[in-house]
Amino acid sequence: MHVDLDAFFVEVCRQRQPELRGIDLLVVGGKRESRGVVQSASYGARKFGVRSGMPIGQAARLCPNATFVKGEFVHYREASHAVRAVIGRHAPIALMTGLDEGYLDFSGTDLLYPVSLLEVAEQIRNEIHTVTGLDSSIGIGPNRMIAKIASDYAKPRAICEVRPGWERGFVAGLALAALPGVGPKTARRLADHGLNDVAQIQQLPPAELERMVGADEARSLIRRSQGRGGTVLRAHDLAKSVSRETTFFKDITSAEELDRVLLMLIARVAGQLRDEALAAGAVVLKLRHSDFVTVTRRRALATPTALDHELVAPARELFAPAFAAARARRQGIRLLGIAAVGLRASETPDLFEAPARTRTREVTSAVDQVRARFGFDAVQRGRVKGK
DNA sequence: TCTGGGGTCCTAGGACCC
DNA sequence: TCTGGGGTCCTAGGACCC
Numbered sequence: 001m002h003v004d005l006d007a008f009f010v011e012v013c014r015q016r017q018p019e020l021r022g023i024d025l026l027v028v029g030g031k032r033e034s035r036g037v038v039q040s041a042s043y044g045a046r047k048f049g050v051r052s053g054m055p056i057g058q059a060a061r062l063c064p065n066a067t068f069v070k071g072e073f074v075h076y077r078e079a080s081h082a083v084r085a086v087i088g089r090h091a092p093i094a095l096m097t098g099l100d101e102g103y104l105d106f107s108g109t110d111l112l113y114p115v116s117l118l119e120v121a122e123q124i125r126n127e128i129h130t131v132t133g134l135d136s137s138i139g140i141g142p143n144r145m146i147a148k149i150a151s152d153y154a155k156p157r158a159i160c161e162v163r164p165g166w167e168r169g170f171v172a173g174l175a176l177a178a179l180p181g182v183g184p185k186t187a188r189r190l191a192d193h194g195l196n197d198v199a200q201i202q203q204l205p206p207a208e209l210e211r212m213v214g215a216d217e218a219r220s221l222i223r224r225s226q227g228r229g230g231t232v233l234r235a236h237d238l239a240k241s242v243s244r245e246t247t248f249f250k251d252i253t254s255a256e257e258l259d260r261v262l263l264m265l266i267a268r269v270a271g272q273l274r275d276e277a278l279a280a281g282a283v284v285l286k287l288r289h290s291d292f293v294t295v296t297r298r299r300a301l302a303t304p305t306a307l308d309h310e311l312v313a314p315a316r317e318l319f320a321p322a323f324a325a326a327r328a329r330r331q332g333i334r335l336l337g338i339a340a341v342g343l344r345a346s347e348t349p350d351l352f353e354a355p356a357r358t359r360t361r362e363v364t365s366a367v368d369q370v371r372a373r374f375g376f377d378a379v380q381r382g383r384v385k386g387k
Numbered sequence: 388t389c390t391g392g393g394g395t396c397c398t399a400g401g402a403c404c405c
Numbered sequence: 406t407c408t409g410g411g412g413t414c415c416t417a418g419g420a421c422c423c
Contacts, residue, residue: 029391036391039423052423058388098423183421216397240395247391282415292390298416337392395422404412 001104002147006135006156008100009040025066032068105233121159145229167227174198201225244268245337251290253332264384265338270308279304281342285318288335
């Protein structure tokens with residue numbers, strides 16, 4: 001079963017700001033003049049063609065009378081946790097796979113629900129509404145992909161059940177772009193071969209498809225076009241990466257200013273690593289030039305770490321030549337980002353650690369404790385704060 | 388029209404090792 | 406003098422998802 005909240009970001013904002021409740025044309029993602037994209041639009045605004053992922057400016061032109069709000073991550077997280085608590089009560093395995101969606105695995109519950117899961121789904125929808133005030137749609141199917149597509153099909157505020165044996169027929173009516181994993185680029189490439197609908201793949205000889213898109217792509221496309229998908233639901237283990245990035249209100253050309261932001265981003269990333277008891281095996285620097293050309297530079301670390309200053313040195317070594325290259329192209333910097341990758345569980349400290357490093361770790365842990373009580377901004381490096 | 392932020396997975400080439 | 410096969414790790418970019 002796949003549960004998907006309807007216009008999640010919009011509705012959470014309405015809950016938190018009652019003055020938005022009477023407003024039919026609502027766009028969440030940022031203020032009208034911001035350099036961002038639409039996170040979510042009310043059904044009213046969608047009638048004007050506003051879609052998530054669309055630049056805010058474009059949305060403002062399509063729907064000039066809309067109200068634009070930014071929204072608060074913590075509010076989304078709270079609502080999401082409430083939904084998780086509800087679904088967790090209804091199936092042996094249940095997990096959220098995003099702020100606004102989750103799966104429930106009912107494998108092995110045939111005796112409990114011999115005919116259909118429709119009634120449970122109804123109950124879950126009601127409970128979510130009672131607890132959070134939010135509407136949701138639910139898809140039921142023999143595998144994750146089908147359940148996911150079914151919840152999409154059900155939207156808004158409905159339930160769609162696809163019983164075993166119906167998979168192939170159910171997906172036969174869909175456009176290829178409706179299959180998870182087929183994004184805009186792939187859809188265009190397939191369209192270049194005259195392929196637009198799932199039904200076409202179902203009828204095409206595999207050898208011919210393979211000739212068009214290659215063996216790997218053909219195999220996965222055929223599998224999905226038959227309505228087959230994963231049936232296992234497993235909580236994911238350790239994170240693979242932790243990152244922070246920011247797009248500037250105006251492009252930046254000053255190395256000093258960028259260095260300050262770099263330190264601030266590293267502080268955030270390192271703080272989260274320590275929070276989750278992780279250590280980074282490598283650092284990735286990301287720069288986006290004014291003309292949207294985006295480069296990443298990566299450096300492996302000799303020793304995994306979650307300490308700010310051990311990430312700063314390699315990050316700066318990556319930054320210097322990358323920034324020089326941007327200068328050579330006469331480009332300002334639009335976005336700066338830092339990621340910690342190659343993550344592993346942080347190990348217990350080395351017995352023979354250099355005393356200076358021990359002190360740094362102790363200071364860092366004191367800073368973490370202050371931040372836990374008074375917020376992240378309660379303590380900062382002079383370099384970040386200073387002018 | 389002027390393009391967010393947080394992630395995951397895949398591909399592909401090169402260095403290096405046996 | 407010209408050349409294998411398998412493996413791992415590193416790096417860069419791209420597609421995709423919410």
